[in-house]
Amino acid sequence: MTMSEPLDPNVARAAKLDTATLSDALDKLGIAGQCYRIKPRDVNFRMTGRAWTLLYGPAGKPCGTVGDYIDDVPPGSIVVLDNGGRDNATVWGDILTEIAHRRGIAGTLIDGVCRDTALCRQLGYPIFSKDHWMRTGKDRVQVEATGVPVNIGDARVAPGDIVRGDADGVLVIPKEHESAVLDTAEAIEVAEEAIRNAVRGGMRLDEARKQFKYHQLQTRQEG
Template identity: 70%
Template sequence: MSGDGNVVRAAALDTASLSDALDRYGIIGQCYRIASRHPSFGMAGRAFTMICGPAATPPGTVGDYIDDVPEGHVVVIDNGGREDATIWGDILTEIAHRRGLAGTVIDGISRDVSLCRELGYPVFSRGHWMRTGKDRVQVERLDCIVTIGGARVAPGDILRGDADGVLVIPQNHEDAVLDAAEEIAGAEKKIRDAVRDGMRLDEARKQLGYHKLQSRS
């Protein structure tokens, strides 16, 4: 886990609370259809971004960047949602895990999911399939703004992923979003506690302002 204070705060929150906080500020940060390769996977870290595209002739590389990703960061790969060839597999998983990266997020697919599950290295993607990206896909640009599941991700933005999916918190909004998410998570805990103590759900929600928690600020 990164020593970055806001990354630590994000890691302590689930994506549901963070999603509601993004909605409060009208930020589209939920990465549509990007899901974990195992329900137990969770991650939080800052984005190391890249855009990939169809391979040239001769083809370029798909993984030589991996040793340059800072520890605790999330590899964020915009492969345009491509699902007929992978962009991530066991070699990259092993190196990323050994180097202490926080996880990988792909608008596209991965393969060799058995190893990421064995190591507990979090991979989030549109799916998985065995067909190699070698000679089909290549890295075009690093350290650039990308699109992941319809959400804009800039280098250094916070990525948070869990069993419900993955989202991005833009750097220039992260304090406000995290404050709101902590407020929302706290209010929902109080509602659950009140119901356990015998209060009606509608009354607990009314007292704790449930229906205004996600209202646009």
């Protein structure tokens, strides 16, 4: 096992599921965990791990630091940076990418923008953010707190929550609900595979969907 591989059973389970399936499970359980408008900087990026969180705010006077935290992030974690959705100042660049990749950190998630995207693509280090731009966050934003709940694309992310990202985007599975979400997602995946196999065997799609209760898969359960 390398440092970047999942460190616990539920992270390993989440890594086997795509975000579309997990999103359906979140919807069924009434949990808002999808991070709106957050995208991978490369469609080939995949990441799964537990959240290590940091909150930014506007820089004061004198200005606080943008943060020298990276050596404190456990291997296998996802660095989750809440920069308030700012698109005019970055909080992640090539030095952090290189160190995070070398230390076996599983990826970075930003409610905001990053820069130096060529290196993350070259190294295959996953970064998910609203966009990318070159202007530094130095003297524009500062660290307010680490290890606190943050907001990423209108989704609440608490320290230790499971973060899963792929080509379709990124979502968070709250720690207190992760077993229920994963159980539901795995059941959805089994049903959808059964539908595909039935259609490949000659069954009409509408019949297969009815037999395997497709239209109930994402319907929010009551209670």
